[in-house]
Each structure stands twice: as structure tokens, then as C-alpha cells.
Amino acid sequence: MAFRDVNARRHIGLQQLSALASTGRTFLGPVKSHKFIVDEITKQSTLICSAVRLLESLDLTSAVGQLLNESIQAQKKEFRTGMSTLLFLVGAWSSAVVECLQQNVPVPAIVSVMSEGLNSCCERVQCLQIPTHDVKKELCSSRVRPKASESKTGQAGRDALTNPWDLLCFQRDISATEEVIPINSCSHQGDDCNFNKLLVSPLAGFGSVASFVKAAGDKSSPARSGSAVTASSCITRKLTHSRHFSTLGKGPSASQQESFQGHLSGPPADVCGCCGLGHLAVALSHGNQSSVKLLQSIAAYQQERAEGSGNSQINIEEIVTCCVLGLPESYSCVSPGFVTLVSPEQASVIKHFADKPLRVVLMDGDLTEGYRHLGFNRPPNVRTILEHPSPQGWAGDAWLSRTLDILISFEVNLVLVKGNVCKVLMERCTASGILVVGCVARDVLRAFGAATGARAVTYLSQLSAASVGSGAWAELWKSRDGRAVDLGELLPARISAGGIALLTAVLTTALPCKAQLLEDQFWTLLYRLHHALKDGKVFPGGGAVELLCLSHIQALAEQPGRPGSDGAVRELASPWLAEYKPVVLQALASGWRRYLAVLLRNTARAGSELEAGASVDRHLQQAAACGSPSAYILEGFRRGGVLGSGSEPFPEQVTGLRVCDNVSAKTEAWRRALDLVLLVLQTDAEIITGPRGHQILNSPVSSEFMFL
Secondary structure: EEEEEEEOOOHHHHHHHHHHHHHHHHHOOOOOOOOOEOOOOOEEEEEEHHHHHHHHOOOOOOHHHHHHHHHHHHHHHOOOOOOHHHHHHHHHHHHHHHHHEEEOOHHHHHHHHHOOOOOOOHHHHHHHHHEHHHHHHHHHHHHOOOOOOOHHHHHHHHHHHHHHHHHHHHOOOOOOOOOOOEEOOOOOEOOOOOOOOOOOOOOOHHHHHHHHHHHHHOOOOOOOOOOOOOOOOOOHHHHHHOOOOOOOOOOHHHHHHHOOOOOOOOOOOOOOOOOOOOOHHHHOOOOOOHHHHHHHHHHHHHHHOOOOOOOOOOHHHHHHEEEOOOOOHEEEEEEEEEEEEHHHHOOOHHHHOOOEEEEEEEEEEOEEEOHHHHHHOOOOOOOOOOOOOOOOOOOOHHHHHHHHHHHHHHOEEEEEEOOOOOHHHHHHHOOOOEEEOOOOHHHHHHHHHHOOOOOOOHHHOOOOOOOEEEEEEEOOOEEOOOOOOOOOEEEEEEEOOOOOOEEEEEEEEOHHEEEEEEHHHHHHHHHHHHOOOOOOOEOOOOEOOOOOOOHHHHHHHHEEEEEOOOOOOOOOOOOOHHHHHHHHHHHHHHHHHHHHHHHHHOOOOOOOHHHHHHHHHHHHHHHHHHHHHHHHHEEEEEEEOOOOOOOOOOOOOOOOOOOOEEEHHHHHHHHHHHHHHHHHOOOOOEEOOOOOHHHHHHHHHHHHOOEO
């Protein structure tokens, strides 16, 4: 057994934590730097842009690395957002605590003052919470109409994502020649905006939009006074090749587009009206345009199904994703029903189904011979590897024949299985004209059960006529231009039923390494919107909340430690702890300062972290001069961004976007980050047992250990 003292002035555990967390500093902000993860064994690469995927790809053999991974996974499981903030603050506060140790600050003082300081910050920032209803109203009313004398390029870039209509039209590579499109102005009745006839989901027919753009660009069309907005990126010759529109006389008509059963058709996404989610989704997207469009389509569809009930929540249980490789990203869309990938042999079975109604069986488990449900009593502490050895390595013919006979006797055409499916059984079912799909999510099974009347069974021996559903159908998924997609090994297929409450976000990309990235971005935005509606409030984003925390902590550090002078931070129990309060609070503030500096650097608002730090100091001074830092920050948010410099270095990028953050996810990420740092700080030893102890004995670091 090897023993090592870690709680020295340099604290090895905190240094490891800081080193691991520093790998994700480029994930902050909307302008992220991606990373390639290459598997040394398979030589396959994956493109990542999140803390979760980064830690999943690292070899975390140390105790500190495993603790960090557990904290990140806990944040992901609960919120699906805030992991990058957590990872960065872990690194920043680890370095800050090491500096406190080097100044001989006792560990109890660090733990007590930092904990109280963070609690004080969480209370202080409550004044920045904005109800989602007010956010939607404020964002809708803040649409800027630039004057003709203003610079069109910079204004178009800054306002493109503030307005969902501009979001659809925004193209970075289009010239900035100004054109005026007559549209209905944003007239506020409550928080409604009359965008119903303008915003078109990426799945709706394109012909009507093309007609609108042509009519708007026609000089013969009169424009009503007060109802025109600048849309420099909408009316150009390059618009004919935009992925969002098609010109008249070319491509399918609107009626043809709506006839494609694999895509949504019907009312456009009502961003400001009945759904009221469009502007909020844009603010929470942090520049992720493609996911915003998909989410707007989902919101419009779910709101239509709710029949105007007034429920503006997003039902995540009715949404699944499917990544289709080989198509451009512009083909991403939302399709009703369940889209999944099938083999060419299964695709042949689907073609034979044509428009035939299918009888459905739902399996709540594995479709294998050796499967036992969770309630099956097994001997304790025994792991079964193989119950029925077979020389051939596959299930017995008796079980295969019996299973196939059951399906045929009930005239089953479609089997959806939650778990794994025996490969040999799947081949035999395919040969018999039965489509079997494995690894289906529980929510998908529930949706098909409600739509077809099928009841899930654990074993096929439980199957009865009452548990078999009907009314489903299957077809090969078609792209939005109406063509079936044949990509070789796996083909996308769509399985649906009448009235099914299920939507599939089909994410397309020509780069296999980017598929996971697109899926993560979609789910992150979806959960941000979900938690914002659940909390009923959001924070102003772009570093606004962290700026108030930094201002607040610095004010506390400068206050003398008099009893009753600070209502947020309790008076420390001992005078010897109080003398360390300014040092520890400054260390806590340094984490916020590093966060803001890196955020400004990553959003291209500062050329270096030194310049970013100077910008942060300037905002702190202005907030202090204002007399009320919170009022200064809220006013900056209403102007379009707290930390904005006023002149964007890259106007073609979305750097002036007004953004929002989740309340619960952000504050919980702060707490988890500090809890992890303080936990590692209070560990005084690392004890290694097992074979690794012998490896350390012969390693260069053996001098750091005591072998027992």
C-alpha cells in the first residue's frame, strides 16, 4: 500500500484539478473552440465542444479526475447545461485556493469564508432574475430598425439573432446592400407580435416564402409607413441559393412540399404569439441558429396539438433525435413520428409495407433468449455471463422458432424493442417480412402505445391479442426535397401512427465526427428552454451575473470586519478567521475575474486576456460609479449586452447578441464547483492499494509516497 501526503502548501490534488479543468477553458461563450479526440486503438476521431464529452474521452485514473467527472455528470443529469461553467470555475478556484495556501491561510478559514462568500453571491444576484414573460416581451420590443445612414454590415450582424425573422434571413457571406421589406410591425398587445404570417419553420413549404420575398423586393409593391425593417441579408441575388428559400418556378411548389409525409407542414412557428417561445429560445441559444429553428418548429407543433390550451411548456418526453450522415446540415428538420436508422434488408421490408397499416408489438426489455427482467430473483453478488452455452455462439433453434411462430400467429408486422435484439432472430424476422427495431427509448414505446393501443410486454410468451396494437405505418424517410435517402449501410426510416405525440429532430451532417456535437447542441438548447420555463425566470447572460458577483465580493473584501456590517456574510466565529477574510474573498473574486476575462476573449471582444481583464476592471469602475451595480448591469442588458465594447471587431459574427442564462443550472454549477474544490482541499492523504502500488514503487514519483 502506498501513502502520500497531499495537503501541503502546493497541494497536489488541487494542482491536478486545475490542470484537468484548464483543458476546457475554450468551451466558454458562444464562439467555442472545438477539439478533436482521436482513439489510439481504432484511429477514429470525434469532434467535441463540451466538458462532458471531453471528460468522457480522457483517461481519468486519478481520484481527483474521477471526482471531477462525477460532478460534471451530476450537472448533466439534472440540467444538461452549465457543465462548461462548472469545469472552468473548478480550475479557477483551485488555483486561487493554492495561492491562499501559499500565503499560509488555514484550511478552515478558506472553507468557511469561501462558502459564505458564494452563499452571499447567490443571494445578491437574485435581483437580476427576470421573469420569462417579461423577457419575451422585452426581447420582442427591442427590435432595432437602423437608419439609412448607419453602417449596414455591423448592424445586420448585431441584430440578426435578436429578431427571429432576421435569424432566418441572416447569411454571413451576403453583401450589405440595404433593401426594405414591408412587414407588419411589432405591435404589442400583451406580449404578442404579429409575426404569424412571416416566420416560417424549416419544415414548411418554401414557395409561399419565396413569393413573399419577391413581392417585398418588387418596387411596385407599396410599403406602408412604419412597417419596414432593414433586411440587408434577405434581398440579394444569393438568396436564390439560400438553404431557407427556393425561387419561384424552381424546385417543388408549396403544395408539393406540404405533401411530403416525412416533414411537418401546416402553420408556421408562431414565435411571439401563442407559443411565445421564439425570442426566448433565441436568447438561450447562445448563437446556435440551427437548433433554434428546429426548436421553433417543435414548439409550434406541440402548441397546435395543445389546441390553444395556453400551455407554453416544451414536452421533452415527446422529442427524440436521429443523426443522418451524408447530407448537408441544411437538411436538418423535424419529422412527426419516430425516425431511426435501419439496414438495407430492413429497408426492403419497409418498401413492401407501402401504405399498409401495421400491427405493432412493444417489448419492454431485451428480445434475447437469456433475458431476465429486473424483478427476476438471482443469487446475490453473482454476475451471469452466459446461462445456456451454445457451441455455435447464438440462440437455440427452438427458441428462435418458437419466438417467430408467436409473431406470425398474431400477424405482427412491427416489433419495437427497448433493449437489444438477438441478431439471428432479427435476420429471420426480416426474412419473414417482420420489422424489428431495437434500442428504442421508453418514451417512444409509450407514445406508440398511446397511439396504437399496444401494451408493452416483457417476454413474447406474455403476448395476447389485447397487447397487439394497430394503425402504425412505416416508410423510408425523405429529405425535404422529396427524395428518399440512400446512404449505403444504414438508411433512415420513419415509423408513425395516427395522432402520435412524438417528434424526431433529424440532424443531418456530411461529417461523421460532427454528429455527436450537433446532437449535444440540440439537447442543450432544448433543456435550457425547458428549465427556463420551469423556473419561470432567467438571468441576463453574457457574463452579467458573474460581473455582479465580482463587484459584490470585492465590496465585501474591502469592508472592515465589524459585527453587523455585512448582512449577507455572517460574522465569523473567531477573530483569527476574520483576519483572513479579505485574502480569501479576493481569491474567490479572482475566479469570477478569470471567468469574465476568458469569456470576453472567447467571444472576440478582446484581443488578449490582458485586454479582457482591463475591460472587466473598466466595467467594475463604471458599475461602482453608478451607485447600484445591479441597475448598471440590467441597463446594459436592455441595451443589448453588459460587457459589449460598443464596436464589434467581427461584425459578421453574432457577438452583440442579447443572451440569457438559466437560473437554477447556473447557481448549481457554482455550488458544485466550489464544493468539489473544497472537498479536494480538505483531503490530507492519498492511499493507493492493489497492483498500482507496486507500479508506483518502480516509478519516478516513488519518492513522494510512503509504502506501508
